[in-house]
Amino acid sequence: MSSLLSPLTAQASIDELITEEDLFGGIPTVKSATRLEQKLSEIPAAVTIIDREMIEASGAVNIADLFKLVPGFQSYHVNANKFGVVSHGMGEAHPGRLEVMIDGRSVYQPALSSVDWSALGVVLDDIKYIEVVRGPNVATQGSNAFLGAINITTYAPLDQTGSAIRTTVGALDTREVAFRHNNNIGSFNYRLGLNYHKNEGTGIGQDVEPPFLPSQMEDGAEISQLNLHGLYTPNLSDSFVIQLGVSDGTVGVGGSNHPADFTPRDVKANYQNLSWDRIISPEQQLRVQASHSRNEYDNEGLILLSDLLRREIDAFAGAPQSAIEAFIAGATGGESDQLVDEGMETGVTERYDVEVQLTQEWDSALRLVAGVGLRHDRFSSMANLGHDRTLSSNSQRLFGNLEWRFSPDWIANAGAMLEHHQDTEARFSPRLGLNWHVAEQQTVRASISRAYRAPSLMEQQLFAALILPSNGQVLDINTYTPDELDPERVDALELGYLIEAPSINSVFDLKAYVEEVSNGLAEQWTYTAAVSPDPSWVSTVIPDATDPDQKALQIANNATWRTKGLEAQWKLQPWSHTWFFLGYAYTDTQGQYDRRSGAEFKLLSERTPTHGFSLLASHSFGHGFEASAGFYRQTSVKWHQGSDLKPYNRLDGRLAKNFKAGDVQGSLEFILQSFNSPYTEFEVNNTVDTRGFVRLSLDFL
């Protein structure tokens, strides 16, 4: 054969030449350019992209509000400055079944078993776009992407130039200033972001129980944040990114059922993220990412024990102070009345994470991404663990996804995550997906997955109790975890249909799915009389002073539910100056959880709104004038520990004037949220009434 006859030098020299393979070779997709829409037909999942255009048009003033757009997702204010975002319902004050990542770094807080949307370190101005994976994505992103994942991509140093300042004033006495500056020091490019936000919260609320006293809800917030995003590219093959951030502030938290009970929660947070990307060869890329984050919460809610008893126990409502003090002395073996701490959102959480990922492309038909990750979590919280020691946990993960285009019209994806958490057996979460281009611009997809969510450190070791500071006695157990918890499990089946029509810039996606959750974690009433003082640091459990039944809530794997539904989303731009985004979700949840050790089962069907609808439309009138409107509808729902919520329709509007003067480019926006009628989110008193904002942005080019 002729190639056997070829001298080696000829072989060597051909490697130096440009060949047809070089011209036909893949070019890495820059997400900012295509916003992935061109690749949606190849993804084995339903994805919603919230791009910058949508962020601006929505008139949102906080990040969480953006997820009202996403079909099947619910976003709500727990308080004026505390947010919950869930996929397919099951909302609560601290929802934990979604992974939220910023530039590949998980911002899920084990201390809250949730995400602190008000202290992410980044604000709306820092966000370039958001990808939302609607459905289990554990195979790619690990445990917390149990029912979905939110991936926030922030602006990189090269995305912008010069400096910009943006200020927002308006409802809730909101005052916000955000500043950013892009520049370089030698070959180090950076973007510096700085922001300050203050608002006074919702205002007046009324107790839901007698004597129905109205009072001011202290649910305002004041927070300052700083972030730095740096890029260093020493050569064509390597690039290094460093991201640093700090947040410092206070948010008022509490149940808005009782407006007077709000307490300030201080937060001090910082993060560091370092990543290295190396193009080893056209077929091989390496990515190494290391990150650390630390969040410290201090939610002091000091109250005199006598006042607490007076508030919580009807019999003490009108009792003289001496009688209550005598009761305290009797119950505690002679201790005096003293200040106790009601604040639950207190603790320090730290996460260290390292991940190495290799992408290998054999040819245009076969690609593999695989990697390994190590994580170390630390958590301390007197309020939630009942002691002040620091708990830690290690976990390891192996992950991979193989993409195989076995024919021009078919793409198969096989992905899996093997996660091992300390003290539990390793769990394997696989996903298989098949995409079939049935016709030009039309794709049908199917995927099947099984995923596990490991309980967080707090869920595993919870012991939230009222503890007497003077001698460490446990006066009342609120919520605790008596037994070892198993991971939650979800089995999901999804069918999708994607139609793209580039001539009118239209992308329509329809998804039908079934998700079956087993071993779900939920709170269950139990009797503290049966609680033995174990672990040993619980010196005494005295007869429950606040509840004759000595009841407490325990966390257990006691919930099972099945959700089926249909979701549609449509983004189209029929005319160059006008675009629409529509989302609709029908969600049907059936299931139950054991509320009282077999004595009472609660149905879960009311924990998901049956219908959700969102519409965002934007039009440019020319001469810099722009208008956009958002309409959001959600049918009735009852969130865990929230109130019965009626269906709501919400209308938002925004008018903007863009202008340019010399090297300054700016915009002035008038935003009106919920201008049709007020409605309630999460709990009574948490009313969203008409809120107006004015925003001025100036970009110095």
Place this chain on the structure above:
Amino acid sequence: MDCVMSTRSRGSPFFSTVWWQTALLLLLLFPASSWARQSVLLVLSQDSQPYQALAAALVAQLPARQWQVNSVLAEQYSPTSVQADLIVTVGTLAARDVLQGALHWPVISVLIPRQTFFALCRQQHLVVRKEQGLLSAIYLEQPVDRQLQLARLIDPSIESMGVVLGPNSHDQQPAINAAMAELGWQSRLARFEFNENPIQILEPLSDNSDAILVVPDKAEFNRSIAKWLLLLSYRRNIPLIGFSSRYVDAGATAAVFSTPASIAKDTAAWLERWFVQQGQPLPVPSYPHYFEIRTNPEAARSIGLTLPGMDELEAAMSRDSQP
């Protein structure tokens, strides 16, 4: 009889080997079957896309009553067993293997970059065959003026064009400068080596250009530079002209390029002419006459550019590329 198929998709090497060898054997046994027709041997670099796609498209283009088309993989090619009037090499490996062996037939190399074809035929006997019209090529890339024409059509306000040249494409510089000068555009060239900081070179280039043209180089370079080029062109709101369909997928504003199907059309046209003008020399090595255009409307919109319709674009490009 038409005893050889050339449009097989993936098959095992064993079957491929058996198939081609059987075909060649049949040809040897029944040479009379091809008396009335011209016989062309396609030598394919590999048994995969895009080589098989080109072979299939070429077979579909050539009238079966005039042409007998046989195919062989480069690794199985042997000059001693060739029974053909003309050889078409498909891809760089095939060109190398055929040009290294004994040559008794006219050869057209297709699906090959221009400079690679030149590098492969530096030997004196190949230079002579080229001059005699017995060796020619249809290049894979587009001529610079065609790419500039596309840039002008999508953004008529362009006055200066930034061009990025990698370690293996430096030699394109004179042709690019000449094409720019013809349009009256200022040409801003950036020459790259791998150990250079891409941002420091590309930032001033994008700051001082109305558009950027990417010249294909080795895949490693293409891949490495693309990310920064796309980012910086977006930041500056200037169009980026890529060189492939996949560049447009990744975010380039537009690209003009050849596909296996369009190269097959060019090849068929050359073969038809050669058939009609028996004995005449082959045309000189040329850029392809046929090409495809793709645009990325979303990318264009995000840099504030309104693209002409595809029909309009194709008509203007075809008109301008008429000989």
